[in-house]
Amino acid sequence: MNPQSCVNINKEWDIVGARQLGREMAKEIGFSTVDQARIATAISELARNIYLYAEQGKISYEIIYNDSRAGLCLIAEDEGPGISDISQVMRDGFTTSGGLGAGLPGVKRLMDEFEVYSEVGKGTTIKTVKWLR
Amino acid sequence: MRIPILKLNNYLLISIQTEIDDQTAIQFQEDLLDEIYKTEASGVVIDLTSVDIIDSFIAKVLGDVVTMSDLMGAKVVLTGIQPAVAMTLIDLGINMQNVPTALDLEQGLLKLHKELGV
Numbered sequence: 001m002n003p004q005s006c007v008n009i010n011k012e013w014d015i016v017g018a019r020q021l022g023r024e025m026a027k028e029i030g031f032s033t034v035d036q037a038r039i040a041t042a043i044s045e046l047a048r049n050i051y052l053y054a055e056q057g058k059i060s061y062e063i064i065y066n067d068s069r070a071g072l073c074l075i076a077e078d079e080g081p082g083i084s085d086i087s088q089v090m091r092d093g094f095t096t097s098g099g100l101g102a103g104l105p106g107v108k109r110l111m112d113e114f115e116v117y118s119e120v121g122k123g124t125t126i127k128t129v130k131w132l133r
Numbered sequence: 134m135r136i137p138i139l140k141l142n143n144y145l146l147i148s149i150q151t152e153i154d155d156q157t158a159i160q161f162q163e164d165l166l167d168e169i170y171k172t173e174a175s176g177v178v179i180d181l182t183s184v185d186i187i188d189s190f191i192a193k194v195l196g197d198v199v200t201m202s203d204l205m206g207a208k209v210v211l212t213g214i215q216p217a218v219a220m221t222l223i224d225l226g227i228n229m230q231n232v233p234t235a236l237d238l239e240q241g242l243l244k245l246h247k248e249l250g251v
Contacts, residue, residue, distance in 0.1 A: 012154055012155050012156055013154055015154065015155070016152055016154045019186060019188075020152070023185075023186075033216075033217045034216070034217040034220050034221070036217070037185060037186060037215075037217035037218060037220070037221045038217075038220075038221055038224060040185075040186045041186055041187075041188050041221045041224075041225065044186065044188035044190075045188055045189060045225075048155075048188070048190060092226050099189060099190060099193060100189045100192065100193050100227060102189040102192075102225045102226045102227055103189055105226060106189060106224065106225035106226055106227075109224045109225070109226070110221065110224045110225065
C-alpha cells in the first residue's frame with residue numbers, strides 16, 4: 001500500500017471515494033472496526049465541507065509514526081471562502097448550510113489531533129491525526 | 134442509484150445495502166414518501182445492517198425522513214445500526230433520540246405491530 005495518497009474533491013461522489021480510501025488505509029494500518037468507522041466518518045465530514053463551501057479541494061492521507069506508534073494523518077485543503085470565526089464553526093450545532101452543525105466539532109471528537117488554519121478569501125486547511133491504540 | 138422499497142402487507146421494508154452518497158439519500162427520501170402515499174402503508178422498517186458509515190448528512194436525512202413519514206401518518210423504525218456506527222454517531226454529537234430503533238428487522242416489525250396495534 002502506498003503510504004501517501006490524495007483524493008481530489010470536485011463532485012459529490014468524491015466524498016464517497018475519499019472515505020472509502022480512508023477506511024482501506026485505516027484497515028491496512030490495523031485500526032479497529034470502530035476506529036475505521038470514526039476515520040471514514042471524519043473524512044466524509046471534511047470532504048463534504050470542501051464540496052459544500054469551497055466546491056473543490058483535496059484530501060491527503062499519510063501514514064505517520066511517533067516512536068513506534070503508527071497513525072493516519074489527514075489534510076483537507078481548499079481555496080474556498082475561508083472561515084472568519086473558527087470558534088463559531090467549532091461550536092456544536094452551528095451551521096450555515098442547514099445541516100446539523102456536527103461536522104467540525106464532530107471530526108475533532110472522532111480524531112486524536114485536530115488543527116484548523118484558515119484565511120478569509122484564501123482557503124482552509126484542516127490537519128487531523130488518529131493514532132493506533 | 135435507487136434504493137429498492139418493498140411492500141409487505143401494510144408495511145414498507147427497506148434494506149440499505151450500498152454505500153449511500155448524498156444524492157442517493159435525498160432520492161430515497163422522496164421515493165419513500167411517494168411510496169407511503171401510494172401504498173397507504175402504516176409502518177416502515179429501514180434496515181441499516183449493511184451500512185458501515187453514517188455521517189452527519191446521512192443522519193440528518195434519516196432523521197428527517199422519520200419526521201416526514203410521521204407527518205404523513207406512517208411510523209418508521211430504523212433497525213440494525215452497527216456498534217461502530219452507533220459509537221461514531223455519539224462522537225459526532227448526534228443522538229437521534231426521537232428516532233424509533235430496534236436491534237434487527239424482526240424486532241423492528243414487532244415494534245411496529247405494538248405501536249400500531251395490529
